[in-house]
Amino acid sequence: xxxxxxxxxxxxxxxxxxxxxxxxxxxxxxxxxxxxxxxxxxxxxxxxxxxxxxxxxxxxxxxxxxxxxxxxxxxxxxxxxxxxxxxxxxxxxxxxxxxxxxxxxxxxxxxxxxxxxxxxxxxxxxxxxxxxxxxxxxxxxxxxxxxxxxxxxxxxxxxxxxxxxxxxxxxxxxxxxxxxxxxxxxxxxxxxxxxxxxxxxxxxxxxxxxxxxxxxxxxxxxxxxxxxxxxxxxxxxxxxxxxxxxxxxxxxxxxxxxxxxxxxxxxxxxxxxxxxxxxxxxxxxxxxxxxxxxxxxxxxxxxxxxxxxxxxxxxxxxxxxxxxxxxxxxxxxxxxxxxxxxxxxxxxxxxxxxxxxxxxxxxxxxxxxxxxxxxxxxxxxxxxxxxxxxxxxxxxxxxxxxxxxxxxxxxxxxxxxxxxxxxxxxxxxxxxxxxxx
Ligand code: ACO
Numbered sequence: 001x002x003x004x005x006x007x008x009x010x011x012x013x014x015x016x017x018x019x020x021x022x023x024x025x026x027x028x029x030x031x032x033x034x035x036x037x038x039x040x041x042x043x044x045x046x047x048x049x050x051x052x053x054x055x056x057x058x059x060x061x062x063x064x065x066x067x068x069x070x071x072x073x074x075x076x077x078x079x080x081x082x083x084x085x086x087x088x089x090x091x092x093x094x095x096x097x098x099x100x101x102x103x104x105x106x107x108x109x110x111x112x113x114x115x116x117x118x119x120x121x122x123x124x125x126x127x128x129x130x131x132x133x134x135x136x137x138x139x140x141x142x143x144x145x146x147x148x149x150x151x152x153x154x155x156x157x158x159x160x161x162x163x164x165x166x167x168x169x170x171x172x173x174x175x176x177x178x179x180x181x182x183x184x185x186x187x188x189x190x191x192x193x194x195x196x197x198x199x200x201x202x203x204x205x206x207x208x209x210x211x212x213x214x215x216x217x218x219x220x221x222x223x224x225x226x227x228x229x230x231x232x233x234x235x236x237x238x239x240x241x242x243x244x245x246x247x248x249x250x251x252x253x254x255x256x257x258x259x260x261x262x263x264x265x266x267x268x269x270x271x272x273x274x275x276x277x278x279x280x281x282x283x284x285x286x287x288x289x290x291x292x293x294x295x296x297x298x299x300x301x302x303x304x305x306x307x308x309x310x311x312x313x314x315x316x317x318x319x320x321x322x323x324x325x326x327x328x329x330x331x332x333x334x335x336x337x338x339x340x341x342x343x344x345x346x347x348x349x350x351x352x353x354x355x356x357x358x359x360x361x362x363x364x365x366x367x368x369x370x371x372x373x374x375x376x377x378x379x380x381x382x383x384x385x386x387x388x389x390x391x392x393x394x395x396x397x398x399x400x401x402x403x404x405x406x407x408x409x410x411x412x413x414x415x416x417x418x419x420x421x422x423x424x425x426x427x428x429x430x431x432x433x434x435x436x437x
Contacts, residue, residue: 236399
């Protein structure tokens with residue numbers, strides 16, 4: 001394939017296939033790689049584009065989030081993630097992702113009230129939880145309960161009504177912490193704690209998880225600020241697997257609650273949102289600094305099937321910018337709780353140091369990702385490992401919703417329907433039982 005500028009306005013890429021040459025427009029974004037629009041490829045050549053894992057495929061245009069994986073940069077609506085994590089708060093970032101600009105004071109106040117008005121769950125939904133076993137993974141509960149929202153909030157499921165889309169977006173952002181905290185409370189056999197709208201987003205979530213009706217609970221501001229930062233770091237991340245799942249589900253016209261439930265299901269996997277749980281389990285398994293070389297060796301051995309969890313990323317081929325903030329947050333939390341000597345932190349820091357100097361990891365550009373330090377931090381705050389992915393889902397809901405809204409409002413949007421390279425049996429006739437060998 002060659003790229004030729006056939007006219008000044010529209011650069012074209014030419015692909016020669018089966019003796020035919022097809023001209024395909026090359027489109028540029030504001031920053032980042034250009035894309036070759038292959039939309040006419042099949043019509044003109046009879047061939048499909050083959051790209052398992054979408055390593056070279058852009059599925060949409062988007063104005064929300066930008067990652068430069070080589071530079072280790074993540075922007076939300078143009079703002080670097082570290083600036084947002086240091087200077088903003090989660091609800092402001094939600095507004096930014098949904099609306100494209102930072103809010104002024106009046107817009108922020110209106111948005112905050114819009115969220116806090118929706119924090120409670122329909123009371124009947126609380127009975128859903130008793131249908132699950134107490135030992136169910138909270139992500140299983142999340143898939144079920146979030147999917148069920150569409151059975152309770154019919155007045156915000158018309159995707160063609162902008163007003164209903166806004167209400168659904170706010171309901172999802174507001175109710176997700178309540179649903180998640182209830183999943184936790186159910187798993188430990190404690191009564192549900194209702195939301196408190198006088199607290200900020202993260203402080204309210206902490207009290208719903210850790211308060212009990214029989215005594216006072218005071219939110220530690222260092223911990224709630226740390227959690228807020230963790231939520232900001234996870235708020236959106238371009239066209240990752242769960243976001244693409246939400247877009248694909250939404251492309252058929254499914255309602256937003258069903259789409260977000262699909263996103264939660266995808267996030268659950270260990271290669272995606274489940275990685276912080278897997279990273280912490282791995283650090284626990286390593287246990288002591290002297291065992292690190294054994295695990296580094298195992299990670300480099302392809303036959304072992306073992307990978308260093310919390311290392312590597314499809315897009316970042318440099319230090320994940322979120323991991324830097326996460327590492328700092330981890331230290332702050334452990335300092336505040338007086339657990340700086342936590343042995344797992346020592347293992348993590350030494351593992352990171354050794355891996356970053358090891359040829360295998362250097363050559364493959366494998367750096368710690370956000371999940372490497374988030375598990376230690378969340379565990380120190382008091383969350384059991386099963387809740388880690390749930391917290392990720394609470395934070396990512398705004399990203400999913402913003403991307404879903406953008407897709408619905410995009411005039412180019414069509415149902416997502418990938419094609420395939422068929423490698424199965426060609427046409428053959430049915431064989432009756434009596435004739436089979
Ligand atoms: N440990 C050891 N080797 C690794 C690791 C790792 N964590 N990650 C990648 N590699 C190696 C692969 O074996 C492969 O080697 P090869 O080229 O010799 O075959 C090479 O690096 C490229 O790896 P791929 O799996 O092809 O990279 P891909 O982009 O498909 O995968 C992924 C990215 C899934 C994140 C991978 O790095 C991984 O499994 N990491 C561990 C799980 C993890 O931490 N996931 C969190 C992702 S971040 C998030 O979801 C918030």
